[in-house]
Amino acid sequence: MAINYILPDFEVIRDYNRCINCHVCERQCSNEVHSFDEKGNLMISDESKCVNCSRCVSLCPTHALKIVKNEACFRENANWQRDTILEIYKQAGSGGVLLSSMGNPKPLPVYWDKILINASQVTNPPIDPLREPMETKVFLGQKPNMVTRREDGSLNTSLTPQLELSMPVLFSAMSYGSISYNAHESLARAAQELGIYYNTGEGGLHEDFYCYGKNTIVQVASGRFGVHEEFLNAGAAIEIKMGQGAKPGIGGHLPGTKIVGDVSKTRMIPEGSDAISPAPHHDIYSIEDLRQLVYSLKEATQYKKPIIVKVAAVHNIAAIASGIARSGADIIAIDGFRGGTGAAPTRIRDNVGIPIELALASVDQRLRDEGIRNNVSLIVGGSIRSAADVVKAIALGADACFIATSALLALGCHLCRSCQSGKCNWGIATQRPELVKRLNPDIGKERLVNLLTAWRHEIKELMGGMGVNSIEALRGNRLMLRGVNMTEKELEILGISHAGE
Amino acid sequence: MQLEGQIRIPSGCAISAIISKEGNRMTGEKIIQSMIPMHDRSNGLGGGFAAYGIYPEYRDFYAFHIFFQDDSCRVECEKFLKDSFEIVKAETIPYRKIPEITDIPLIWRYYVAPLSSILSRLQLDEKEYVARCVMQINTRISGAYVFSSGKNMGTFKAVGFPEDVGRFYRLDEYEAYAWTAHGRYPTNTPGWWGGAHPFTLLDYSIVHNGEISSYDANRRFIEMFGYKCTLQTDTEVIAYIADYLLRRQGLTLEETASVIAAPFWSDIEQKDPKTAEQLTFLRKVYSNLLITGPFSIILGFNGGLMALNDRLKLRSMVVADKDDKVFIASEEAAIRVMEPDAEHIYAPAGGEPVIIKVKEGAY
Known part of the structure; x- marks a missing residue:
């Protein structure tokens, strides 16, 4: 056997005083880390297969297990760090492009954490959300530049289609295929209960979920998988996916192993065939082509659905967004470089794109400078981790936020970043029936509802502290933000002052 | 230290107003008096008045009131005015020297009419042109500030207590069918004449008590x-x-009130379907112009006043009437000074506009 250069990332520590040989860990681990050694009459572990998803730790009835970082180390080297060395070994062994999942884990700046929120003192009363009404409802879509009146003098109230959200958060695109049936069901039902939306991603819509259409955003991406007239009309809005924060500039690849049964039917491709979405839409090579697709989709849905155009946050995002705002799109969604993915080439995920905070600030300002901010709504995603991130995003200028990683965490994801393997022990990023059934959609829905109910309370508390009683009065209200530990340039781009100013 | 205009200064305040529905003109005496019992609501760093119907002899001309820091910016500004308008009359605004008011800038008044040749070339309506010129002076000519620009109306403001500002400007010598007044309590800066209320554009004037928490959202939208x-x-x-909202979007006063102090969604749901539809539309379209945080404002315009509280009623404001007159103030005491026998005194609910219009043809 060839030498294995790869050090295991983790160490499985089993307290044999506690282990009762119940085999739960063995049965729970789809990576086959645990096994029973008949000779020694004890459970043993092959840690080289462990991804630290914590499934065995969580389910071990006697708490006999823990997974820790493998202390075995390379000789210290500030330049050649462990991950870098291991990646070289892997590529030298395989000759392939490295794959990763979920968002960029590198220690790049998280601007949300350098932004602080204001509160009222003396000159303006803070408001208690338990005593006073506090509104979080938002409408996404184009707003007219002029109002018109009917013959009786009343306002003509017809508007281009709008999405109504009870709070400024939506579940971001995750395809059926990349995540499981039960995960989709949890998201769809939670969206319905919360009065928000979930997003099909590029994989079509399972026929069982058409009933949640009023709370569904259907996605049209470059592979056009699962797109047909009924699908387009099934949702409340249509999203054209031009790019994704985790992998700007490339398409998608769902391995054939995940294209089984209903996934294949929903995507309208044969079982076992890889679903490869091209990098560009082959009918969109420039902005004028985008306009044609926007209007094709509007025609196909009788102008009843708002069209979202989703792009990755890249260097000249402000100019791109300005172009999209003039393309007939109702909503622009921008995905930052920390956005998650079910699988992306590691180099791209970790090195391409820009932080959503900066992208949002410059897009919002550019659209205002051009006087067209009201023609389009802005949704941002790419690592919105808490109610505070939502509040900061709204104050920077977003209308609403997309969340996906946070939602998966609520469903039990432990961010082991191994979605591409299809062996998700939590039943989320897998199509194996025995794993999928581990995610109970009743519980999944409940946990998602709980999460966003909690966030909504926190958003209200933060708003109340600022003396703001409607989320609309927070949108673009950058005076409510201050920066710490930032350069002049960063503050200038974010359009905020430094703390103390 | 940065002065007002370079940074944002929160402030508390007192407001007061009187209007005759018959269009009967009153001197500034009463409105000045009304500010005295509310003395402690100001701190001497700003006071001002708006008066409607004071220039009947020049009613067809825009009356620009302008502060100048010095003569050089006055010369620059007058050149701009000459290029843009026909100037019917230019004069200094007369004032009384009193020890309470110091650091007086140059204060001028111009009655002007837009040059019709420019209007037809730019294809602008007259008011839009005037508004743009005011913005240009205020942003481009350093040291010049237009603080009043309507027809047959004018504002008068300064750093000082409002009752002193009224005496300073000799408001007892002007006659108006509607007066509004303001005393200011800014939280810092030496105070600047331009920072006092009322704020105006064309014939719209605002006196305002409160600090709005939606400020930057509103500002970045309106800009x-x-x-x-x-x-x-x-x-x-x-x-x-x-x-x-009123001039450019053509909304009514009631609709404008429903935008800036929008009813809560829960209240809208309880309205009849037609009203709910209209209110929902306004909230959807003008969500960026919702004003939150405490405020009581009096909006003045040719022919009337509108008083409005924020939707949570976080600032005091009372209304009363007597015969043809209607009174509005932060405190009842102010009303009692203007009219000891005022009747029907009440506090309007949060977001409930009080609109008083002068009889057609009487102004």
Whole structure:
């Protein structure tokens, strides 16, 4: 056997005083880390297969297990760090492009954490959300530049289609295929209960979920998988996916192993065939082509659905967004470089794109400078981790936020970043029936509802502290933000002052 | 230290107003008196008045009141005015020298009419042209500030207590069918004459008590439409919002009130379907112009006043009447000074506009 250069990332520590040989860990681990050694009459572990998803730790009835970082180390080297060395070994062994999942884990700046929120003192009363009404409802879509009146003098109230959200958060695109049936069901039902939306991603819509259409955003991406007239009309809005924060500039690849049964039917491709979405839409090579697709989709849905155009946050995002705002799109969604993915080439995920905070600030300002901010709504995603991130995003200028990683965490994801393997022990990023059934959609829905109910309370508390009683009065209200530990340039781009100013 | 206009200063305040529905003109005596019992609501760093119907002999001309820091900016500004308008009369605004008011800038008044040749070339309506010229002076000519620009109306403001400001400007010698007044309590800066209320654009004037928490959301939205918030005060942005909604969007006063102090969604749901539809539409379309935080404002315009509280009623404001007169003030005491026998005194609910219009033809 060839030498294995790869050090295991983790160490499985089993307290044999506690282990009762119940085999739960063995049965729970789809990576086959645990096994029973008949000779020694004890459970043993092959840690080289462990991804630290914590499934065995969580389910071990006697708490006999823990997974820790493998202390075995390379000789210290500030330049050649462990991950870098291991990646070289892997590529030298395989000759392939490295794959990763979920968002960029590198220690790049998280601007949300350098932004602080204001509160009222003396000159303006803070408001208690338990005593006073506090509104979080938002409408996404184009707003007219002029109002018109009917013959009786009343306002003509017809508007281009709008999405109504009870709070400024939506579940971001995750395809059926990349995540499981039960995960989709949890998201769809939670969206319905919360009065928000979930997003099909590029994989079509399972026929069982058409009933949640009023709370569904259907996605049209470059592979056009699962797109047909009924699908387009099934949702409340249509999203054209031009790019994704985790992998700007490339398409998608769902391995054939995940294209089984209903996934294949929903995507309208044969079982076992890889679903490869091209990098560009082959009918969109420039902005004028985008306009044609926007209007094709509007025609196909009788102008009843708002069209979202989703792009990755890249260097000249402000100019791109300005172009999209003039393309007939109702909503622009921008995905930052920390956005998650079910699988992306590691180099791209970790090195391409820009932080959503900066992208949002410059897009919002550019659209205002051009006087067209009201023609389009802005949704941002790419690592919105808490109610505070939502509040900061709204104050920077977003209308609403997309969340996906946070939602998966609520469903039990432990961010082991191994979605591409299809062996998700939590039943989320897998199509194996025995794993999928581990995610109970009743519980999944409940946990998602709980999460966003909690966030909504926190958003209200933060708003109340600022003396703001409607989320609309927070949108673009950058005076409510201050920066710490930032350069002049960063503050200038974010359009905020430094703390103390 | 940065002065007002360079940074945003929150402030508390007192407001007061009187209007005759018959269009009977009154001197500034009463409105000045009304500010005295509310003395402690100001701190001497700003007071001002708006008066409607004071220039009947020049009623067809825009009356510009302008502060100049010195003669050089006056010369520059007058050149701009000559290029843009026909100037019917230019004069200094007369004032009384009193020890309470110091650091007096040059204060001029110009009665002007837009040059019709320019209007037809730019294809602008007259008011839009005047508004743009005011913005240009205020943003481009350093040291010049137009603080009043309507027809047959004028504002008078200064650093000082309002009752002193009234005496300073000799308001007892002007006669108006509607007066509004303001005393200011800014939280810092030496105070600047331009920072006092009322804030005006064309004939819209705003006096305002409160600090709005939605300020930057409102400012960044309204600035898309050519307004420039040079002073960075809450009240300035409210004046521009009023101008945008009433003049440029053609909303009614009631509709405007439903935008800036929008009813809560839970209240809208309880209205009849037609009203609910209209209110929902306004909230959807003008969500960026919702004003939150405490405020009581009095909007003045040719022919009337509108008083409005924030939707949570976080600032005091009472209304009363007597015969043809209607009184509005932060405190009842102010009303009692103007009219000891005032009747029907009540506190309007949060978000409930009180609109008083002068009889057609009487102004």
